Amino acid sequence: MEKELQHYDASDIQVLEGLEAVRKRPGMYIGTTDVKGLHHLVWEIVDNSIDEALAGFCKNIEIIINKDNSITVKDDGRGIPTEIHPKTGISTVETVYTVLHAGGKFGGGGYKVSGGLHGVGASVVNALSFWVNVNVYKNGKIYEARFEHGGKTVKKLTEVGTCEANRTGTIVSFKPDPDIFDTEIYDYETLKVRTRELAFLNKGLKLTLRDDRDNIDTTGDSFCYEGGISEYVKYLNRSKQPIHNEIIHLEGEEDGVIFEVAMQYNSGYTDSIYSFVNNINTHDGGTHEEGVRRALTRIINSYAKKTNILKEKDESLTGDDVKEGLTMIISCKHPNPQFEGQTKGRLGNSEVRKLADNVFSKGFERFLLENPDAARIIVEKAMTASRARVAAKKARELTRRKSDLDVVNFGGKLEDCKEKDPSICEIFIVEGDSAGGSAVKGRDSMTQAILPLRGKILNVEKARIDKALSNEEIRTIITAFGTGIGSEFDLSKLRYNKIIIMTDADVDGSHIRVLLLTLFYRFFRPIVEAGHVYAAQPPLFCIKHGKTIKYVLNEEERDNYIASLNENTKYEILRMKGLGEMDAEELNETTMDINTRVLRKITVDDAIAADAAFSKLMGEEVEPRRQFIEENATYSDLDI
Numbered sequence: 163m164e165k166e167l168q169h170y171d172a173s174d175i176q177v178l179e180g181l182e183a184v185r186k187r188p189g190m191y192i193g194t195t196d197v198k199g200l201h202h203l204v205w206e207i208v209d210n211s212i213d214e215a216l217a218g219f220c221k222n223i224e225i226i227i228n229k230d231n232s233i234t235v236k237d238d239g240r241g242i243p244t245e246i247h248p249k250t251g252i253s254t255v256e257t258v259y260t261v262l263h264a265g266g267k268f269g270g271g272g273y274k275v276s277g278g279l280h281g282v283g284a285s286v287v288n289a290l291s292f293w294v295n296v297n298v299y300k301n302g303k304i305y306e307a308r309f310e311h312g313g314k315t316v317k318k319l320t321e322v323g324t325c326e327a328n329r330t331g332t333i334v335s336f337k338p339d340p341d342i343f344d345t346e347i348y349d350y351e352t353l354k355v356r357t358r359e360l361a362f363l364n365k366g367l368k369l370t371l372r373d374d375r376d377n378i379d380t381t382g383d384s385f386c387y388e389g390g391i392s393e394y395v396k397y398l399n400r401s402k403q404p405i406h407n408e409i410i411h412l413e414g415e416e417d418g419v420i421f422e423v424a425m426q427y428n429s430g431y432t433d434s435i436y437s438f439v440n441n442i443n444t445h446d447g448g449t450h451e452e453g454v455r456r457a458l459t460r461i462i463n464s465y466a467k468k469t470n471i472l473k474e475k476d477e478s479l480t481g482d483d484v485k486e487g488l489t490m491i492i493s494c495k496h497p498n499p500q501f502e503g504q505t506k507g508r509l510g511n512s513e514v515r516k517l518a519d520n521v522f523s524k525g526f527e528r529f530l531l532e533n534p535d536a537a538r539i540i541v542e543k544a545m546t547a548s549r550a551r552v553a554a555k556k557a558r559e560l561t562r563r564k565s566d567l568d569v570v571n572f573g574g575k576l577e578d579c580k581e582k583d584p585s586i587c588e589i590f591i592v593e594g595d596s597a598g599g600s601a602v603k604g605r606d607s608m609t610q611a612i613l614p615l616r617g618k619i620l621n622v623e624k625a626r627i628d629k630a631l632s633n634e635e636i637r638t639i640i641t642a643f644g645t646g647i648g649s650e651f652d653l654s655k656l657r658y659n660k661i662i663i664m665t666d667a668d669v670d671g672s673h674i675r676v677l678l679l680t681l682f683y684r685f686f687r688p689i690v691e692a693g694h695v696y697a698a699q700p701p702l703f704c705i706k707h708g709k710t711i712k713y714v715l716n717e718e719e720r721d722n723y724i725a726s727l728n729e730n731t732k733y734e735i736l737r738m739k740g741l742g743e744m745d746a747e748e749l750n751e752t753t754m755d756i757n758t759r760v761l762r763k764i765t766v767d768d769a770i771a772a773d774a775a776f777s778k779l780m781g782e783e784v785e786p787r788r789q790f791i792e793e794n795a796t797y798s799d800l801d802i
């Protein structure tokens with residue numbers, strides 16, 4: 163469809179296809195008729211206002227959700243032309259809203275880029291609406307046209323009043339047709355996210371969103387960013403730690419194609435690179451992204467070599483090395499974009515690759531030369547990433563080789579279970595060798611494997627993958643799980659259905675548990691998400707009376723139990739000291755036996771929230787971590 167729309171010319175502006183065609187196959191024009199399609203209508207109308215802003219005539223756009231879930235979009239552009247259109251014999255407003263292939267080449271002159279439906283958006287919205295009302299302010303007059311029931315004109319463009327001589331603009335209201343859409347309810351947050359994004363992508367343009375459905379007086383949200391995509395980068399990095407102050411912003415134009423990029427590195431290890439063409443997210447990249455990536459790698463390498471930060475003997479930095487911790491927005495405005503791929507999420511225009519490379523390499527090279535401090539930090543970050551990549555590869559090969567061997571006894575540490583069917587196997591990761599010893603004796607050796615840990619494992623939040631992999635304990639865990647890590651991770655290879663962390667009920671135990679969870683969260687997130695991770699709950703007290711021995715998890719249970727005892731029972735309370743001090747039988751009964759033990763499932767409901775919590779907990783800041791461990795020292799709860 164995209165192709166067909168892009169290959170018409172001005173002489174084709176005639177009724178090629180009635181709006182009925184749009185109603186018959188709405189999916190062809192707006193993708194879906196679910197809640198997504200419903201919201202899509204708004205952006206088709208807003209697109210016309212944005213085009214007017216890009217042409218330099220519009221500064222303010224207002225979007226309002228009305229009481230009846232209809233939408234109003236207002237702009238202060240020139241107003242849609244009101245004259246009779248020579249080709250159709252009806253007003254241009256009516257033509258734009260009722261003729262499917264009108265738009266695009268209309269009006270002529272000015273800078274015009276379009277995403278999405280390339281100018282047919284207004285007629286598509288009209289076709290899929292119960293009613294549409296258009297008002298144009300221009301020449302001191304107010305004009306109005308109205309369409310109902312899928313775009314049938316019920317009021318031709320008419321003068322309905324006067325306005326201040328210098329006021330211009332367009333106001334469009336529409337109510338989506340309930341016969342077409344599965345839902346009629348607009349979601350404010352959905353509209354807000356995209357409204358904010360459009361403000362970032364179109365610097366200086368003010369976009370306002372308001373919800374008039376509730377009776378409470380809402381002022382809505384207003385977005386206007388003079389810094390454009392630079393402010394977008396700043397926004398994305400808001401809860402991260404940038405490693406240089408400046409946000410690098412580069413811009414260039416050639417043959418009507420505007421190309422812009424903004425970037426800043428943060429101390430993290432992942433990248434956030436988003437690219438747009440005519441304000442549309444190009445999820446699958448394309449030539450604009452390729453040009454930048456190529457130039458970024460080339461320029462950092464040449465700078466690093468020139469300044470001798472990268473030595474002769476060093477390996478060249480790869481594309482992956484230079485994007486570690488990079489937050490970047492690429493925005494291209496193109497008069498004739500070719501969207502490719504299954505979901506049209508890839509820019510295909512080959513000339514853009516060169517433009518992107520040129521603009522980026524010139525500007526970025528200059529930035530590095532003018533900001534030697536930032537340049538050094540950026541290059542050194544890429545070099546650390548490079549070293550980590552090389553070391554991680556070696557370590558991965560090592561663990562891979564190990565896992566090819568008989569895993570039963572590797573490293574002499576893992577006491578594996580006999581059963582091979584993962585669905586009934588469990589692994590206990592146990593704090594300390596002595597508890598490990600008891601656990602081995604007390605386990606059900608058919609289905610329960612034991613992996614004792616010596617002391618504390620490495621804090622992986624603070625360490626890169628290479629350092630983590632050089633840690634013996636971590637390597638053993640990776641090999642035992644069988645899933646691999648990183649790009650090689652495969653959940654289906656997990657060798658145990660339950661991974662049970664068994665640590666003492668004290669501060670050290672809590673600390674080890676948090677370290678393990680951090681490791682799992684960073685390297686084996688799908689295992690946590692799939693609910694395979696548990697914390698064992700060893701008892702804190704043992705109550706003996708007569709021949710009875712009762713284990714309880716905490717003070718509350720202890721007190722309740724004692725209260726339940728017969729008044730003249732002469733009883734004894736023992737505080738359990740640690741896993742290591744229990745004998746095999748005790749450990750089995752209290753903590754391991756599937757019939758008597760208490761396990762707590764570790765869940766990650768919200769991966770993003772968990773990530774933030776882990777960063778806070780495990781990052782550089784000592785105080786929040788200390789507080790957390792102290793608060794959790796009673797072993798009562800650990801909610802990630």
Ligand code: 1YM
Binds near residue numbers: 254266268
């Ligand atoms: C709330 C929706 O549609 N604004 C809008 C649309 C147009 C113009 C200005 C406009 C464009 C041109 C010249 C031009 C459109 N005009 C046409 C067409 N807001 C909204 N604001 N003069 C005014 O492109 O040259 C289509 S959209 F085709 F008639 F020119």
